[in-house]
Amino acid sequence: MIRLAIPSEGQGGLDGMRAGHFGHCDVFTCIDVEDGQIKEVSILANKEHVQGGCMVPVNLLAEAGVNALVVGGIGMRPLMGFRQVGIDVYHDGVRPEIRPVVDDFLAGKLPQITNDQVCGGGGN
Amino acid sequence: MTIVFIAKDFSRFSVLVDRLKQEQDVELVPVATGAAGLEKLTNKPLDLVIVDEQLDDMSGIEFVKQFVNVNPLANTAILGSLPDGEFHEVTEGLGVLMQLPPQPGKQDAENLLAVLAKISGLLATPTPKANP
Numbered sequence: 001m002i003r004l005a006i007p008s009e010g011q012g013g014l015d016g017m018r019a020g021h022f023g024h025c026d027v028f029t030c031i032d033v034e035d036g037q038i039k040e041v042s043i044l045a046n047k048e049h050v051q052g053g054c055m056v057p058v059n060l061l062a063e064a065g066v067n068a069l070v071v072g073g074i075g076m077r078p079l080m081g082f083r084q085v086g087i088d089v090y091h092d093g094v095r096p097e098i099r100p101v102v103d104d105f106l107a108g109k110l111p112q113i114t115n116d117q118v119c120g121g122g123g124n
Numbered sequence: 125m126t127i128v129f130i131a132k133d134f135s136r137f138s139v140l141v142d143r144l145k146q147e148q149d150v151e152l153v154p155v156a157t158g159a160a161g162l163e164k165l166t167n168k169p170l171d172l173v174i175v176d177e178q179l180d181d182m183s184g185i186e187f188v189k190q191f192v193n194v195n196p197l198a199n200t201a202i203l204g205s206l207p208d209g210e211f212h213e214v215t216e217g218l219g220v221l222m223q224l225p226p227q228p229g230k231q232d233a234e235n236l237l238a239v240l241a242k243i244s245g246l247l248a249t250p251t252p253k254a255n256p
Contacts, residue, residue, distance in 0.1 A: 052221030053243045055197055075217025076189070080196035119217050 054078040131176035143233035164224040
């Protein structure tokens with residue numbers, strides 16, 4: 001099973017809006033996928049964002065059993081942290097709505113983010 | 125909690141190190157080059173790396189840029205004197221806890237310990253159950 005997380009604004013949900021910065025998002029919309037079909041959607045509250053606390057959301061999502069994440073942007077340290085705990089990070093830097101991004105993920109159309117797509121001087 | 129301090133010379137950091145040692149395991153790693161520091165710290169379990177502003181072969185910021193690739197779970201702090209805005213700009217995405225002044229004092233140690241305690245507390249908080 002794939003548990004996909006989408007950083008989300010407000011209360012999240014499939015019809016909600018994505019958050020531009022995963023560390024500052026209100027919640028993560030978590031979508032459980034089996035055999036290419038959505039089995040369940042759940043909402044995971046984010047924790048407080050602290051400067052340098054990149055591993056807080058990494059740890060949160062890993063403990064929640066997430067193994068895939070879609071971001072609009074991410075810094076090098078959290079990207080490497082997600083990879084280290086076995087969470088694949090996908091990229092869509094354009095669309096603000098959750099549902100079409102999930103649809104593309106299910107269709108295998110979303111690319112994994114590459115090192116040269118990371119944000120900031122270090123390559124958030 | 126293990127804190128590693130990467131620098132060629134620790135004489136400027138005695139106040140900081142003495143204060144940190146009261147609370148944490150502090151290991152001083154005397155290295156001339158960032159490459160040597162990276163080799164020593166790759167995948168090493170540790171909580172915080174403090175790196176000096178300049179090593180022989182690279183700046184502290186360059187060290188952290190490479191360090192996050194080999195040990196992303198460890199927190200970092202860098203000594204330096206960049207204006208806040210510039211520091212934020214050049215370290216964005218690297219998840220650096222803070223910039224410490226070139227000759228850090230006791231209050232800097234207190235600030236660093238406070239941030240570490242905050243992050244440790246967030247990491248230790250049980251993950252809330254996901255709600256449908």
